Amino acid sequence: MRIGGLASGIDTESIIRDLMNAERMPLDRLHQDRARLEWKRDAFRDVNKMLADFDRNLILNMKLSDTFNTKIISSTQEGAVRATGNAGANSGTYRINVSQLASSAINVGEKGVDFDTNQTLNEAGITGAITFRTYGKDSSYGEDGNNYRDHVYEIREGDKLSDVIKRINDDVNSPVRMTYDENSNKVILEATRTGIYNEGGAEIDFGSDESGFFDRLGLDINNEQGAQNARFTYNGAYEVTTQDNHYQLNGVTFQFLNVTDGEATLNVTNDIDHTVEKIKEFVEAYNEIVDKITASQREQVFRDYPPLTDEQKADMSEREIELWEERAKSGMLRGESFLSTGLSSMRMSWYGTVKNDGAFTSLTQIGIETSSDYMDGGKLVIDEKKLREVLAEDSESVQKLFSNNVEGEGRGLINRLEDAVESTIGQINQRAGRATDVSLDSYALGKRMEEINSRIENFERRLEKVEARYWRQFSAMEQAVAMMNNQSNMLMANFFPGQVQ
Structure with missing residues (x-):
């Protein structure tokens, strides 16, 4: 602990503290520069997380056959025969006459x-x-x-x-x-x-x-008794014996619950509601990404709101800090060209023609197009009535339009979008790293932060030396003042002996 001013009466500690505050101003700017880089990195990673979740979940769902070919199967005798269908099940009508159920011994x-x-x-x-x-x-x-x-x-x-x-x-x-x-x-x-x-x-x-x-x-x-096989007739001609009370034909699994009263009729159709909901879910998620990236390029930058220092935060309320940092972080990603380029690549993935053997080659043919409002940034808009019509007409062609997994002009729209998304993710990883990255050396912003960290360490060592020099200088002054005080007392004692106490 250092105590100054005993001889001079000067508040040495306050003077040195004020001098050091002036000396620390460049250090505060370094801390603010590092805070900006951390905010920018975190903003990039937020975008990357949204893109990665979109890629893993929504894009994957749009490539699955179940999204387009989930079946609805109705039965005229639900208490006797029910059925489920996989994505490859053929739509149509099936007639089943169950004459005997399978039972166990x-x-x-x-x-x-x-x-x-x-x-x-x-x-x-x-x-x-x-x-x-x-x-x-x-x-x-x-x-x-x-x-x-x-x-x-x-x-x-x-x-x-x-x-x-x-x-x-x-x-x-x-x-x-x-x-x-x-x-x-x-x-x-x-x-x-x-x-x-x-x-x-x-x-x-x-x-x-x-x-x-x-x-x-x-x-x-x-x-022992009771063991018997199930027996049924399919479409009035094909007689089948099976050891189980279920049987699969053409991707349809029939479940036998009881013998039928004559023939039960089962109708297999595509579940259009399921497909429409999946497409709408995908479009909503895509539009959310467009919103976020577009907004990041339009946010206002408040240059008069730098990151707060610890000393500044100590004099502010939590609400004041929150409002300040909200403006300080605004426009953090503005002008980052590869974000706008990535968004442009995602938009372009919808415009191309998909050459395949299906009935549809463009997105507009199935009732989906980009918004005409340029302020929307290229959001997708669905004409649900038209989409339902084409799904009822030819869901297989809709699937090919989206997820035809080939290279070249026949590549599906979802596969093209996936390419653009993964390219953008890769660029963000190079710029801001992954959340799991420990080393700052592995990404561009991290290298800049590491450089600032090194400058901060060097500057802090310099400040320690400056502060020590100030204390030495003021200590020397105190010693000189103390010596002068002693000399003054000696002179007073010699010339005015009766007046010195």
């Missing part, structure tokens, strides 16, 4: 469990391994090219009936579920899948089990 113990279920299986005299066999559609189901799979469960020490039931039910490779009904003291053994996989035999075959487990549960392999 079930076996119920006849005489009930003949031992105390609280006993361990070993105490009940059941030893060895519990074994049963299930079957698949073909030789890929089991091992060694077999169409069957053997399920083996070793009886562990302390195992009770409930433990084995849980182990069987938890086995992901076993299409079997076992249930013990305490009320009737019976075990239910059933398949977890529908259909017949072992023609002429049991679906759950435990005939070779040597542990005696199934026999003690009162289960008889000959009592």
Whole structure:
């Protein structure tokens, strides 16, 4: 701690502080220059984040077939047959007559469990391994090219009936579920899948089990029942048998809930509402980008509002600081040519002709065009009525117009836009870096900030030396004043001895 003015009575500390404030003015300007660069970098990154989100989500959605080919399927017998369609499903009418549903095999113990279920299986005299066999559609189901799979469960020490039931039910490779009904003291053994996989035999075959487990549960392999395949007729001529209560044809998956009363008619059409909403969502996001970039080039620059220093902020309220910085940051990206160039490239991606084998080659043919108001900066405007008409007429051609993923004149409008967006993102990355960039050396603004940081460090070291010199000079003055005071007192004592106290 330094204390001055003891001899002279001068407020040395205040004088040096004022002198240093004057010396620090160039340093404050350096801090303000760095703050401007940080604000500019953050403004660039805000634009980049919006472009990247647009690219990852909205542009991607417009390239997906589901955006243009989602299906609506109605059924005249919803309680018996329903259907869903993928993007490749053919539109049209389908007639389905379901004569039989698929069901699963079930076996119920006849005489009930003949031992105390609280006993361990070993105490009940059941030893060895519990074994049963299930079957698949073909030789890929089991091992060694077999169409069957053997399920083996070793009886562990302390195992009770409930433990084995849980182990069987938890086995992901076993299409079997076992249930013990305490009320009737019976075990239910059933398949977890529908259909017949072992023609002429049991679906759950435990005939070779040597542990005696199934026999003690009162289960008889000959009592299994219930397994059957679904049967239906397609369009009055094609008869189909399937092990499941669903079946896929032409991209349409039919779900059987009950037998039909004669034929059920299902109509498959494109979901135009879904496509229109996706296109509108995309256009709104695109227009928001146009708004933001256009506004950044039109914002007024307030040169009389530099970034505030810490000392200035200390004398202001939070609201005053907020209003000041709002003006200080205005026009931060104005005049950045590659932003306006990037926006121009995005606009130009809509104007070109797309040469393909579809019915549409330009955006205006499907009811979308750029705004006639030049102040809008090239926003897109949708004629929804016309868009719906062309989607109902030929949604596949609309998809090709947007997302034909080829090079050259046949490249889709969305792919062209994506090229422009990604080019702009790349330029912003070179200028302002990514949010994950740690090193300032990796982008242009960062290099300028690093240079300013170096100048700030050098200037701060210089200020320390200047302040030390001021204190030395004022200390020397204080010493001289103190010496003069001592001499004056000595003279007064010699010439006026009676007056010196």
